[in-house]
Amino acid sequence: MMHSLTRRTMTSFLRKALLGATAFALVAVTVPAGRLAHAQQAAPLGRIAAVVNESPITQADVEGRLQLAIVSSGLPDTPDTRKRLLPQVIRILTDEALQVQEARERKLSVTEDELNNALSDMAERNRMTRDQLQQALQQAGVPWSTMRQQMLAQLAWSKVVQRVVRQQVNIPDSEVNAYIERIRANAGKPEYQVAEIFLAVDNPANEQEVQNLADRLVDQIGKGANFAAVAQQFSQSAGAATGGDLGWIQQGQLEEALDRALQQLHSGQFSRPIRGAAGYHILWLRDQRTVAAGDPKNIQISLGQFVVPAPSDPNQQGALFDAVKQLGEGVKGCEALQQAASKIHGAQVFTQPLTKLGDIPEQIAGLVAGLGVGNATQPLVTDKGTMLLMVCDRVVPEGSLPPPDQVRSALFQERMDLQQRRYLRDLRRQATIETRL
Incomplete structure (x- = not known):
């Protein structure tokens, strides 16, 4: 029964739900009830915060997403935090608006049943009902509409990716074989289980703003904010939905600056922001092992x-x-x-x-x-x-290399991630976006 759940239990359920199916450790955060009401008094929620191709993003949308980001990530709820997060939150809402618009343009719709089922699945993965999830959000000051809109954008974009991007990705046998040979050549070298937070710099004028946000996120993660939850709310890579998980990465697989930084980390450590070709990366080295299965001594x-x-x-x-x-x-x-x-x-x-x-x-x-x-x-x-x-x-001894279908699947996901990021970047460049905050 809903009335039997304490506020502490509700907050715990909420934090787990916002991480979806990921299994990362969570940090405890106390979220005073009624914070959204305070935000409503601070600014008119019907005010237009941004316009994306004539579709409005309201102040209410922004406040709801700010609260969701703060609750799920464990960042301190202070005026300074909200001010620093505001540009990124607007960026996320802008991208989601573009994703929904592109789905509509291609006549790809998300039904009410699909949306409700996705929200129910999220709750069930964390041993709660959808009603419990909704009440937990409300107690934390997050409107239910905020979670529904985030899920709607995810489902709509997933359909676009499957319809458009998937058709553009093909992994030939030659690429699979080359990858297996690279594993063979690197057998015995370390590889890394990595998660990342990626913040794009699409406009040089925004360079300092993005770097400041990256520094802020690293500082808060160092103080106990949950890396996976921060990645889910702020990262702009396709892996954001799973806490920024990149899987296992070999030496030389990432661009040089990232690869060099990764080799300097120990398991459990995370990096300072690293400037890559497209933006800033924060890497978290979750684990480390030797390339190829079996006993390395037999190589x-x-x-x-x-x-x-x-x-x-x-x-x-x-x-x-x-x-x-x-x-x-x-x-x-x-x-x-x-x-x-x-x-x-x-x-x-x-x-x-x-x-x-x-x-x-x-x-x-x-x-x-x-x-x-x-x-x-x-x-x-x-x-x-x-x-x-x-x-x-x-x-390398026989049987210690991954099968070709496993390699093909990994390469496919990597290519899909790259292509959909490019796709969204192009939509952003072609769009008419007006920010009024």
Whole structure:
């Protein structure tokens, strides 16, 4: 019965419901009842906040979404927070208006039954009824219409994506095979389970505004705000609905700045905002593992050893080290390493046959296990001279690579995410948008 639920229980249910099917930890937030009434007194809710292709977004829409974002993310409900979140909330509402308009333009409709079923499914996944969800929202000061409108936009856009974007995405066998070969070449290297918050910068004039919001979100996550809930309300990537989840990412799969930042994180840590090609990313490293299933010790590698004898004059060791380092960074592959040996006096290259990682001395295995084929270590100074190690070949045991259909599915989802972001970006560029706040 609804009257038996305490406010604490209601808030807990609400926070879980807003995260949908995700299974991330939640932080407790006390939301005073009646906050929306206070907001109503502060500004006329019938006032037009923005117009998107002649469709109005009212002050009531903005206030409701602000409250939903604050309740679900755990951000402090202060005037400063609301002021900082306002541009992003308007951006989200603008995008949702464009999504619904595009669905209508393509004669794709969301029925009342579809909308109600989606809301009921959200509640059931969190062991509550739709009526309980509705009352929880009301107690938290969030109008039921706010949740319905958010769900309506998600369903409408999903239909557009399936009708339009899906037809544009095709993953050929050659791409699947290349991906599997890349996994084979990287076997033994770390890969990362990542979630992200992505904030686009479509207009250079908004650069500072977006960066400030990204900094603000990171600060609040550091103080206990839930990463997944913040991603769900603010991230502009397709994974926002699932808390920003990107799945498992290999080294080199993300653009260089993101890849470099990811390698510096430990499990459970999140990054400061990182400027990527299209906007700002906040990365959360949820977990880390070794590429390919099975025991990494059974992976076989062939090693190339580039060795330069120690100089007769110890004062020349620094210059030799720098020369070897530069050479190692410039060559790719053991054949190129062999050819480069002629550039340094006395240098020699030795190639070892395929050997299991488990049979290689632990210190050496630790240095090369994370290298892809054709990559070299940093220079190693020994009593015999200065040395580079390079992985010339790598053989992964059968059964440790993912099946092609699994790879195709992962590539398909990645391409769909990229294409629908581009689609929405184009809609935004073609639209007439007027903001009045």
